[in-house]
Structure formats: C-alpha cells, structure tokens
Amino acid sequence: MGIQGIDLSLIWGVIIAFGVMMYVIMDGFDLGLGILFPLIPDAQERDVMMNTVAPVWDGNETWLILGGAALYGAFPLAYSVILEALYLPLIFMLAGLIFRGVAFEFRFKASPERRHIWDKAFIGGSLLATFSQGIAIGTYIVGIPVVNRVFVGGAFDWLSPFPLFCGVGLVVAYALLGSTWLLVKTEGMLESRMRHYTRPLAFVLMAIVAVLCVWTPLLHPEIATRWFTHAHTVVFGGLVILGVLALVGLLKTLRQYHSHWPFVFTLALVFLGYMGLAFSIWPNIVPPSISLWEAASPLSSQLFILIGTLFILPIILTYTCWSYYVFRGKVRIGDGYH
C-alpha cells in the first residue's frame, strides 16, 4: 500500500493493463493487415492497405515499449520472471516486429520490381509476431512457475498445445481486426473482398473462443473455482452474454453493409476477451502465484516514475487521438506520398 492510502501498485497495474490493451487493439489491426496480405495479391490494393495504417502504425508500437519499460520500473519481479519464462516467443516476436517495421518503410522506398521482397518480409514478420504473441499469452495463462522469485519452468514450456492454440487464435483475432479496419478505411473491390472474408473469420474466432472457454478452466483448478463461484459467475456470465451480443452485432452490421460498426463490434469482442483474461488472473500479475503487490517495486520507485508518466501519458494520448482524427475517412488508390 502506498502513501496516505493511495495504492500505487494498483494504479500501476491499471496503467500497464491499459497500455497493453491499447497495444493489442491498435497494433492488432495493423498486424492483421500483414496477415491478410497474402489474400490480396494486387499491388495497388496492397498499397492502399499499407496506406490505411501508414500514419499511425509506429505510434501503435509505442505502447509495447512503454508497457515493457513501465513493467520493468513498477513491477521488476514480474518483468524478470515473465520475460525470462517467455524468452524464445518474445525474441521471435521482436524479430517479427523488426522485420515488418523495416519492411513497412523500405517497401515504400523500393522499386516496384523489388517490392515483393519487402511484401514477403511484411507478411512473414506480421505472422511471426502475432503467432509468438499468442503463444506468449497462452503460456502466461497456463502459468509461470516461480520459486523464491526465480522462474523454475522449462525452456520449451510454451511449445505445448494450449499456447500454440492461443497463437492460432490471436492470428485469427488480428486478421478479423484487420479486415474490419479495412471496411472502415477502404472502398470498392477491396472493401467488398474484406466483407467477404470477415464473416468466416468471425465464425472461426468464435469457435476458438468457445474452445478456450472450455479449455482454460481445465488448466487450473484456481481459474475454474474463480469462474464458477457465485459472484464471479455473474461477471463471467455477463462477459459471455456481451460477447455473444457483440458477435451478433458484428454479423448483422456486416450484412447491412455498415462501414464502421463491424470494426467497433470487433473491438468490443477483443476488449471483452481481454477483460475475461484480466478477471481470470486478478489479482495476480504472474499467474498462478505472484500478486500485483508482491511483484511491486519499492514505493519510491513507483512514485518516481508516476510523476513523469502522469505528465507524458496525456500528451501521448492527445497526440494519438489527434493523429486518428486527422487521418479519418477512406483511403483511395493513389493516395499517399510514394
């Protein structure tokens, strides 16, 4: 507990959870574009896809760096054991992000004949980053065994069915975010293609979520207890009902040729899934055994960085909102500077 009853660990937990959610939502749709790229072979349409995220994608990754650094400063124990446990998946994720980040820029600089090389790097990097992220989340849910503040699991714990399934799940989820984002930002052929792909993607994602809802409580008696004790059951029941409603809304607005609503409902789905995860592990930051408060850095550390963060975070948020506002509207073939 903090000074004068202010719980700094809780504040930091919320800030980091918020940062990670911003990351999942925002980098989610631009990673999704890379996943959808192979379905759209036309060079001009690929340009349009790129242009729908060009002004914002780098800002999206801001949240990943901020999340990492803030976790280090506010919860060094969580930072150390989670990152150690997820070593190879995170290295693969970083490798994927570097590849697609650089491919993104160099694609615009490369000559048309060479562009396909960077397209491939973009596709491969996006897939690798997403799949590894999903594996990392899955491994995290399964739990990170820690004894005396030291990770005691194996190097290849992540190479098991549940994390790999989560990897596939995240690829589908990001693809859905990407396809509904393109409904918002594009028109004509590309938009109708995306409308065509969104439906099956939504159904596949729902099937995956359904499997996860059964599989997850089987992993841990604690999660099962949590899900099925009285008060929590209400919360989870609520989340499930809202999830079903969001899916219905997505399919309905998709049929009605809405441009914005499918994306909004997809965001809602992702948000609900994220809340479900948060409720499942709360108040742990390293499931199954380390709570937010056990992993916290000393009060003076959390306070020291809170000052800077409270100053800078509103600026970053304002800048982000301003960017998306300026960038509103459809992107057309031939738009862009290249």
Next chain:
Amino acid sequence: MLNLEALDLARIQFAFTVSFHILFPAITIGLASFLAVLEGLWLKSNNSVYKDLYHFWSKIFAVNFGMGVVSGLVMAYEFGTNWSRFSDFAGSITGPLLTYEVLTAFFLEAGFLGVMLFGWNRVGRGLHFFSTVMVAIGTLISTFWILSSNSWMQTPQGFSIVDGRIVPMDWLAIVFNPSFPFRLAHMAIAAFVSTAFFVGASAAWHLLRRNDTPQVRKMLSMALWMALIVAPIQAVVGDAHGLNTLEHQPAKIAAIEGHWENVGNEPTPLVLFGIPDMQAEKTGYAIEVPYLGSLILTHSLDKQIPALKSFPKEDRPNATIIFFSFRIMAGLGMLMILTGLLGLALRRSGALYRNRLFLRLVLLMGPTGLIAMLAGWITTEVGRQPWVVYGLQRTADAASNHSAVQLSISLALFVLIYFSVFAVGIGYMMKLVRKGPQPHHEHPPHGGPGQERTARRPLSAVAETFASVEHVN
C-alpha cells in the same frame, strides 16, 4: 547455476545488440545538435548554404533515427529476457531510469520532431528553430537517463539492500552518482566527435569526386573545426574520467594498463605495448616507459596505481581485452586530434579543399569516431567485470537461466536480422550521403500527426527512393 558457455553466449548477445544499437543514437545525438547549429547559422546569416545543408542532413538524421528506434525496441526487453536476476535485483532503480528514457523519447516524437521534419511551411522560422533545438536537447536528455543508469551500475549509491534486493533511498544521489558526470560528458562528446568525422568524411568523398560546391566545402570546414576543438576536449574529459575510474574501480585501470604488481615504492611505468596474460599474471613483450603511468594517472612522479595482483583472481577484469580496446580508443583519439591540427594547417595555406592526400585521410577517418566509441564502451564494460552492479552483483548471478541451445537460437536470429535489415538501412543512408547536398531546390515534405508523413515514422520524411539515389554522380 549457469555454465560458462551459456553465460558467454548471453554476454555476446547483449554486446552484439547493444553495440549495434548505440551506433544509431550516437549519430542521432550528434546530427541533432549539428542541425540546430546549421539552422541557427542560417537564421543569423541568411546564407542559404546552411539551409541546404540542413535539408540534406535532416534526411540522413531521419533514417538514422528510425533505425535507432527499431534497434532500441530489443533493448527494452533484453534486460528481462536475458538478465532477469539483475532486473529483479536492481530493477527498482534501473527500471525507472529506463522508463524515463522511453518517456523522453516519446515526448520528443510526439511533438518537436514532427515540427522539425514536417513543419517548415507551417510554423515561423523562430518556432521551427526552437523545435530543432528542443530535439537536440531531447536527444541529450535521453542520453542523460541511459548514462545515469549505466553509471549507477558502475558506481552505485543512494540505495539500501532489503531482503537481498536494491531499494532506492535517494534519487538525487542515484541519478548523480560519482561516475555519471564524467561518463555523460565523455559519451556526449563521443557522439559529437563521431558525427563530425562522419560529416567530414562525407564532404571529403564529394571533394575527391570533384563535386566541389560551397555546401560541400562548408561541411568539411565545419567538421574540421569541430574536430580541432572537440577532439582535444575529449582527451581532457577522458583523462578526468580515467582518474574517476581509478578512484572507484581501480581494478579496471590496473587491467587497462596491464599493470600486475608494484615493486617497492617505484613509480608506475606506462606499458605502451604488450600482451597481458591472465593465466601467467604478467604482460608479455611489454614496452614500458618509466614514470609515465604515475604521471598520467596520478599526475605525480612518485605515486603508484593499484596493481592487478592486489585483487583476488576472481575479481579481475580481462586485461587482455581491455588493454587493447583502450589503446584502440586512445590511439584513434590521437589520430583525430592530429587530423584536426592538419586541417588547421592546411586551412591557413588554403589547401584544405584541394589536398587530395588530406581528403583521403579525412575519408578514412570517417568511421573512427564510432570505432573509438565502441572500443571505449568495451573497455568500460569488460573492465567492470566480474560485476554487473559494481561490488554488489556478479554478472554470472545476473543472467537468466537459459540453456546454450536457447541462446544460440536467439543469437543466430539477431545476427541474421541485424545484418540483413540494418545493412539495408545503413546502405540507404550512405546512398543519401552520396547524393550530396542540393542547392536551393529542396522541397521539405509536408506532414504531421495522422498524415502520410509523420514523425512517428521518421523515414517518411525522406522522399528519395532506393532507385532515385542509386545512380548519382
């Protein structure tokens, strides 16, 4: 406990990724200040040569900045993935310092960088100049935080240890730890010197290709003035840093000097050359100059410096490596000073822009600033071994418990990515350099938050494609 092989791999991996990364920020720091000076001179003199140079170097700055952001992403995670015992032990101090560095960088990107790269036609001259200056200051604030963290690991203070972990007690004492002012000054100047020689070599290349324009001449002239003034200052700062190290990390100095034992009360000689042998505990083939070690390190003719044998074997840094890395750094530093002096002499005789032998020297000296900087970092980092937090935590106790297999996979991946991806980026930068400054017809791009060109993607500030810089000159 970790076996030696895995620990070595972990250290090689960190050394590789951080060495690659630091090249970009170093040039970013130097170019940002260079751009601020160029814009200031342009505003003052209204001489368009400065403005042309500004547009030319701001493109290279943008690409370089982009490379730095991408390679820095890895660094933010590596402390946890590879050095988890360290992160848990000291994260309450190094974590917040890193967070502040990240916040500073984002603050920069969100505001002033955008105005600097894209605001030419949107804001007044004064406000634009202010933005450039703020970007330059911002890069130095980033340096401030990172160097503070590194210096704290070298000379820790302001903490107590509770339950086997570091707890910060006094942030002022932590941030302004004893080696910090010296290290910060030494690194910032290293960035300036590296950039000066990079700029100078670019100018020399153009002059050797007979692309003799006022812009290119101005570049060479400014770079050599910088070398003339700043390289000697760096030597003085380096000397002061050395004395500070002697006070706080005497084993590092003993290893740098290849100095094994003190004989009686004899003053310490300086080993000019030799091959320190950690097993035999002596420096073979040594060429020594009597008294000089005492003179340089204690500024006296009779005082001794501590010798390696006075430290337990397990506390000695590897003298074989840092004996040479230090000499590479110092030797290149001397060459840089010499180049500055030669430039001054040729300037007086008016042959500065014509003497091809000298221009070849300047071209050759292009990467030496960066090489000396890396050699210096190797010296200070290998020299603080076996400690990761000096006197408090050994590097061997800091590493994550990864197997050699895992570390080999990730190291191979990093080598592959860095050489493929950053080679293209560096190649692109070199092609931009080759295109040279263009007089008068540069049209700075429009852009801003939410637009095609935005400061979040610094590379979007550069209009040139790979092809358009492929065949020039």
